[in-house]
Amino acid sequence: MEVDVLVIGGGSTGSSVAYHLCSEGAGKVMLVERSNIAWGQTGRSTAVVRLHYSTPEVAKMALESWRFLKDMEPRLGKPSGFRAVGFIILAGENELEGLRRNVEMQRSIGINTKLLEPEEVKQLIPQMNVDDLAGAAYEPESGYADPVTTAQSLAEAAKELGCVVKTNTEVRGFEVRDGRIELVKTTAGDFKVNQVVNATGVWTNVINGMLGIDLPVEV
Numbered sequence: 029m030e031v032d033v034l035v036i037g038g039g040s041t042g043s044s045v046a047y048h049l050c051s052e053g054a055g056k057v058m059l060v061e062r063s064n065i066a067w068g069q070t071g072r073s074t075a076v077v078r079l080h081y082s083t084p085e086v087a088k089m090a091l092e093s094w095r096f097l098k099d100m101e102p103r104l105g106k107p108s109g110f111r112a113v114g115f116i117i118l119a120g121e122n123e124l125e126g127l128r129r130n131v132e133m134q135r136s137i138g139i140n141t142k143l144l145e146p147e148e149v150k151q152l153i154p155q156m157n158v159d160d161l162a163g164a165a166y167e168p169e170s171g172y173a174d175p176v177t178t179a180q181s182l183a184e185a186a187k188e189l190g191c192v193v194k195t196n197t198e199v200r201g202f203e204v205r206d207g208r209i210e211l212v213k214t215t216a217g218d219f220k221v222n223q224v225v226n227a228t229g230v231w232t233n234v235i236n237g238m239l240g241i242d243l244p245v246e247v
């Protein structure tokens with residue numbers, strides 16, 4: 029079989045990439061997962077969906093992901109696993125200035141977050157002892173996800189859009205010509221490809237190693 033884009037790894041990243049490629053009309057897309065969807069980090073994740081990050085680049089990516097998750101059910105017709113129960117991050121005296129800076133930056137890019145005084149935290153969570161608390165940041169629309177549901181829904185939605193989803197299929201190697209991957213070798217056969225997305229998370233360098241690529245990334 030010949031595919032336009034072969035995505036390696038059926039975690040939240042690969043499933044999302046496969047879905048978005050299909051919905052953008054990227055041609056014949058294949059998602060290859062060596063175990064089951066969400067078997068890797070995704071299925072073991074606490075999956076807190078928060079927007080509290082300290083750099084605008086990461087905060088913007090988190091905001092885009094949150095927007096997608098929030099609207100995923102009506103858009104895909106499948107459960108997102110996301111529950112907006114709110115998210116709070118606490119700060120002692122030493123952390124308060126950093127927290128304030130983060131919240132200011134996050135608000136400037138459109139994130140719904142605000143600083144709370146200890147008394148406001150007490151109102152929100154009466155059981156909490158706020159004696160040592162200097163402040164907190166509160167995101168009323170953040171929460172957590174069931175990451176297995178999220179990834180499975182994305183993979184199923186991709187499939188409905190024509191994606192070939194191959195689970196229990198491991199990528200074992202590649203054939204490269206003139207610096208381009210021509211063939212992906214898997215335990216379910218070889219596939220001619222135009223492009224490959226490596227979405228294997230902590231196994232990224234194993235795949236890179238098959239291609240002789242040495243990225244200075246360590247886990």
Ligand SMILES: Cc1cc2nc3c(=O)[nH]c(=O)nc-3n(C[C@H](O)[C@H](O)[C@H](O)COP(=O)(O)OP(=O)(O)OC[C@H]3O[C@@H](n4cnc5c(N)ncnc54)[C@H](O)[C@@H]3O)c2cc1C
Binds near residue numbers: 064198227235
């Ligand atoms: C304990 C824990 C708590 C976490 N808590 C949070 C949190 O609260 N909030 C948050 O945002 N993030 C959290 N994370 C991080 C988050 O879970 C990961 O960033 C995310 O799940 C990564 O998804 P992924 O798709 O990139 O990787 P993975 O889910 O690991 O997917 C990679 C997939 O690639 C497959 N694969 C590998 N090699 C091959 C091969 N050769 N052929 C075919 N398939 C292959 C694997 O089987 C795997 O399924 C947490 C992670 C852990 C472990």
